[in-house]
Each structure stands twice: as C-alpha cells, then as structure tokens.
Amino acid sequence: MKKILHIVCSPRAEGSYSTRFSSRIVERLMASHPEAEVLVRDLASVPLPQVDSDYAYTLAGARPDVAAPGSLARSDHLIAELEQADAVVIGTPMHNYTVPSSLKAWIDHVLRIGRTFVPTPEGKQGLLPDRPVYVAVASGGLYLGEHARQPDFLTPYLKAALGTVGLRTLHFFALQGMVRGEEAVAAEWRGAMALLERQLPLRAIALAD
Numbered sequence: 540m541k542k543i544l545h546i547v548c549s550p551r552a553e554g555s556y557s558t559r560f561s562s563r564i565v566e567r568l569m570a571s572h573p574e575a576e577v578l579v580r581d582l583a584s585v586p587l588p589q590v591d592s593d594y595a596y597t598l599a600g601a602r603p604d605v606a607a608p609g610s611l612a613r614s615d616h617l618i619a620e621l622e623q624a625d626a627v628v629i630g631t632p633m634h635n636y637t638v639p640s641s642l643k644a645w646i647d648h649v650l651r652i653g654r655t656f657v658p659t660p661e662g663k664q665g666l667l668p669d670r671p672v673y674v675a676v677a678s679g680g681l682y683l684g685e686h687a688r689q690p691d692f693l694t695p696y697l698k699a700a701l702g703t704v705g706l707r708t709l710h711f712f713a714l715q716g717m718v719r720g721e722e723a724v725a726a727e728w729r730g731a732m733a734l735l736e737r738q739l740p741l742r743a744i745a746l747a748d
C-alpha cells in the first residue's frame with residue numbers, strides 16, 4: 540500500500556500556514572491515491588528528545604546482539620517511517636532563517652552514519668531510495684526574490700540534509716510575508732495554491748512504485 544509521511548513542526552497548531560498548506564499537498568496526493576495511508580508526525584505537539592549518548596554508541600560500532608536503547612531505538616523507528624513512505628510532505632515555518640529546532644531534532648535522528656548514509660571519498664552517500672518530497676515553508680518576512688532582506692539557510696539546509704540520505708527530488712512551496720496583513724497573506728496563499736495546482740494537478744500524480 541502507498542504511504543505518505545506528513546511531517547509538521549509549527550507550534551501554532553491550527554493557525555499554522557505551513558501545517559495548513561502541507562495538508563493541501565497531502566489532500567492532492569490522496570486525490571490520486573485514495574488508498575494511501577497517511578502517517579502524521581507532529582514534531583511540535585510531540586517533540587523529539589535530543590539525541591543522547593545511546594546514539595553516540597552507534598558511531599563507535601553497533602552491537603547487533605544488544606537491543607537498541609534510548610535515542611538509537613527512536614532513530615530506528617523514525618528511519619523506518621521514512622523508509623516506508625512513498626512520498627514525504629513537510630510543513631515547516633522559517634525560524635531564525637532556518638528550520639525550527641523540532642525539525643532539526645528529527646533530522647538528527649534520521650541522518651545516521653552507516654544506516655541512512657555512508658561516507659565515501661567523494662562525500663556522503665545516501666542509502667535510501669529517492670522519492671518525492673514536498674516542502675511547504677511559511678515565513679513572516681521575505682527570503683526569496685528581489686525584496687528579500689534576510690538570508691535563507693532553510694532551503695539549502697533541507698536540500699543538503701535530505702540529499703545526504705538520498706532524497707533528492709524536493710519540491711518547495713514558499714508562503715512568504717505571512718505577517719504582512721490579511722490581503723498580502725491571501726495573495727501569497729493564492730499564489731502558492733496556483734503553483735501547487737501546476738505541480739500537482741488533480742490528475743496523474745504518481746507516487747514511487
């Protein structure tokens with residue numbers, strides 16, 4: 540069965556633009572794959588602990604005879620969720636020019652040396668098969684275009700982090716300037732929805748086989 544992993548991390552619950560827009564993305568995927576199962580991982584409501592010393596233990600060489608403890612077990616679980624997903628949908632705010640720390644904690648659990656990537660002389664090589672990843676980013680100000688007055692460490696960071704494990708087919712949807720008043724917000728939402736319609740028209744959306 541097709542599976543969609545929906546990751547959200549805004550602390551603003553129902554008020555969150557990134558959560559709402561990423562839900563629109565999931566709806567579109569579901570329109571073509573009504574049988575798909577959606578797993579929601581809400582990193583704001585149920586934050587992940589930071590990786591701990593059990594995790595460092597893997598770096599020293601995991602012992603297959605010992606059950607994985609602490610954050611290593613959590614890492615196994617989160618990696619399994621990612622491996623089983625045919626498509627990944629992420630809704631994230633921009634927090635201080637990059638992803639919120641809640642999403643960073645998830646990344647710390649799934650980018651695992653020897654498990655989801657290996658170092659090679661040419662650089663880190665991902666061990667997971669590629670599949671589509673859709674990312675809705677909400678920001679209060681602008682970080683793209685000629686009026687941007689702040690750096691964007693979010694987009695390149697997510698590309699590098701997810702690319703490390705082998706996820707290279709990323710589709711970004713920006714919702715910028717979401718604190719600039721009702722009209723500006725409505726216009727931005729319409730623009731992002733139009734892009735979504737072009738990228739994921741309600742017909743013929745293929746998930747990974």
Ligand SMILES: Cc1cc2nc3c(=O)[nH]c(=O)nc-3n(C[C@H](O)[C@H](O)[C@H](O)COP(=O)(O)O)c2cc1C
Binds near residue numbers: 549550551557632680
């Ligand atoms: C801790 C924090 C840091 C933020 N940092 C930025 C930032 O660096 N750039 C920006 O444009 N907006 C920033 N914002 C504004 C949010 O990105 C904006 O409110 C966005 O709509 C939040 O996404 P959401 O609607 O999905 O919750 C920040 C908000 C918070 C709470």
